[in-house]
Amino acid sequence: MTELPGSASLRLDGDVLILAAVSAPAELDLLNDWVAEQRWANPRSAIEVLRLPRTEPSAAVVDTVVEQLSADRDRSVVPVRVFWTAAGLPTRVKVLGLLAGRDTYRPPAKLQHRILRRDPSRARVVAGEPAKVSELHDQWDQTTVGGDPREFAGFVLRRAELAVERIEYRLLGPEYKSPRLIKPEMLSSNKFRAGLEKVPGATVEAAGIILDELATGWSRFSVDLIPSFSRFLYRRGFDPQIDYDAGQVEQMRAALETHPAVMLWSHRSNLDSAVLTVALQENQLPRAHVFAGVNMSFGFMGPLLRRSGVIFIRRNVGSDPVYKYVLKEYVGYLVAKRFNLSWSIEGTRSRTGKMLPPKLGLLTYVADAYLDGRSDDILLQPVSISFDQLHETAEYADYARGGEKTPEGFGWLYNFIKAQGERNFGRIYVRFPEPVSMRQYLGEPHGELADDDSARRLALQKMAFEVAWRVQRVTPVNASALVSALLLTARGLAMTVGQVHHTVQDSLDYLQRKQTPITGSAERLRTSDGVRAALDALSGGHPLTRIDGGREPVWRIEPEDELQAAFYRNSLIHAFLETSIAELAVAYAARADGDRLEAFWSQAMRLRDLLKFDFYFADTAAFREHLAEEMGWHADWRDDLAAGGASIDALLYAKQPLMSHAMLRPFIEAYEIVADVLCDAPAEVGEKELLDRALGVGRQYAAQRLVRSNESVSALLFATARQVAADQNLLTADPELPERRAAFLAELRGILSDMDRLHVISRRQFADRDTARRSDPAAR
Secondary structure, eight states: OOBOOTTOOOOOOSOEEEEEEOOSHHHHHHHHHHHHHHHHHOTTSOEEEEEEOSSOOOHHHHHHHHHHHHHOTTSEEEEEEEEEOSOSSOHHHHHHHHHHTOOTTSOOHHHHHHHHHHOGGGEEEEEBOOEEHHHHHHHHHHHBSOOOHHHHHHHHHHHHHHHHHHHHHHHHOGGGOOOOSHHHHHHTBHHHHHHHTTSTTOOHHHHHHHHHHHOOOOOHHHHHHHHHHHHHHHHTTSOSSOBOOHHHHHHHHHHHTTSOEEEEEOOSSTTHHHHHHHHHHHTTOOOOEEEEEGGGOOTTHHHHHHTTTEEEEOSOOTTOHHHHHHHHHHHHHHHHTTOOEEEETTSSOOSSSSOOOOOOHHHHHHHHHHHTTSOSOOEEEEEEEEESOOTTHHHHHHHHTTOOOOOOSHHHHHHHHHHHTSSOOOOEEEEOOOOEEHHHHHOSTTSGGGGOHHHHHHHHHHHHHHHHHHHHHHSOBOHHHHHHHHHHHTTTOOBOHHHHHHHHHHHHHHHHHTTOOBOHHHHGGGSHHHHHHHHHHTTTTSSEEEEOSSSSOEEEEOGGGHHHHHHHHHTTHHHHHHHHHHHHHHHHHHTOOSOHHHHHHHHHHHHHHHTTTTSOOOOHHHHHHHHHHHGGGSTTHHHHHHHOTHHHHHHHHTSSSOOHHHHTHHHHHHHHHHHHHHTTSOTTOOHHHHHHHHHHHHHHHHHTTSSSOGGGSOHHHHHHHHHHHHHTTOSSOOTTHHHHHHHHHHHHHHHHHHHHHHHHHHHHHHHHHHHHHHHOGGGO
């Protein structure tokens, strides 16, 4: 059944059965008037009306539908319903209706006559285009299990409801589109049943229970309510206006008009999905169903969020083949019906501030649906969501020290909302880079990847990394990140506004030269007033401490606040990653024997390999090209590199800024601590034991100043360091394991020694320029 607009007269050819979902007296009056108009406009057609309840039809109603459908296969069926526009009901009544699962746009029956007397435009009859019973029967035969007339009646009723709802979505707008009747549609599908039979222990009843758990869909009022609640939540602590790129919004709008999309967003805060909801509504973009962990379905939040488009999924379902199958088919159904989906590309919040590796679980199901031909293309829409500051950094710092995650519940929610209102956290930035086409990476539907698991997984990984890469490239660098990075390198030394302002200019110049996007707060660091504003915004242990009472205020990062500052600093490392590796490779070449140019490239590739679990890199050829471009700060860099000694020192002194010690030292130190622990650990040490040992040794080394800062002593960084050790085959017993572990530790200490050298040069740059600044009255 396709749609006809609103209450227009039907053009009928033959007899008609009208399936009218009306129940209240006011709606019945509207229906009778409309039917009279149709009979007057179509005098040769016999029009019969079958009234249906707006709820699940009873057995007696289904029997009547069976009788009517079997009476004449040439008769047309027209679905009809009364459509109400939103107005008049108090918000309190709408909220209660939403929680109860009622249609909150439809007034209670006892109020409908009174409302229509005041405003007849509040309601209208909407109808679907006629479809012959024989045509519907053919559709049913092609897609549905069974031959029972009652099942056919159920099929027709579902098609009738969906047809009318599509008209209503056209009247309301695309953001109100919601999946309906998923459970009966899927359970009656030939394809679904055939696949279910191949799953060991699967039953239709078990699949139905899982579908009840997954089923979602927003009510019309929730489309209005949830963005309002989301705004209330983030506006307690952030600027009311979200920062967008208008060109990106229009590009995304055009892309979503042609294909379904999966919106894959960066994840730094529990606010992320709320911010995306507001962003889509404010820009009049289609809504997306958000996948979330079932841990977020607590109390009244469960039904509220389910009716707001959230799909709750279980964690760790690898041992439940029935659940995996139903979830996969559920995702495929939504894709086939062109519903947009949404989740974090990282799978969980990044507690360190940098992008995590992409998770492929749900994305695999979407790819399977595409290769199965359920859509001719699916767009993966990267979404960057970033913040000037977050109150959650204190929580992340606790995790890094080995703390446990607080379980979600009403207490957790209250504390989260309360923390949002404690101070001004700045602005929120949302960016929509160009989408990634599944067709481009996976080929045609039913193509060769459909039957090649390893090739499909490789293509999927490349596609997911491209999404994450695009998120990272458009995420703007903000003032909090730049100031935190600078003061972390000071190792507790306090700095004045003038010193911060003077020193940060090199980083701003570099970002401008590389055309890296930056926020307004970062642009204002060009002025002393902008620097002071950034320092004050981070003061009070968030994570800076301001010291007054002298000739001028100074700011520093206390040891206990280093982990919070590291979160902000880590959010911009990607912008300085390749230049940091370039300078480390130069420093290594200075101490290498033989061909120093070869040593440079060898060390650059080695660092890329060591850091691959923490950061995203371009492919090998592009990476080498980028590094050669980075070395262009000095026209004769190859000659100076080959000369060694003072020539390399001069080469490094000419590079501004020197960044590796500021950006990468905590990660290499975390690797070093784990490597040190491994030197006297059992060959096959357990993950928890290794973490506990590393935390203990790390705290000792921090107290002894054997590592530069507390931020290196992090359970979050140690988890990645363990991955690095495993990749170096240092967690599996063999006769040479002790020697290889010792050699790895020595290699890491060599890299840290190179960082020390670069830091000394950087301090000399700072001292020389600060002296020049102080001697120049115009610069003070």
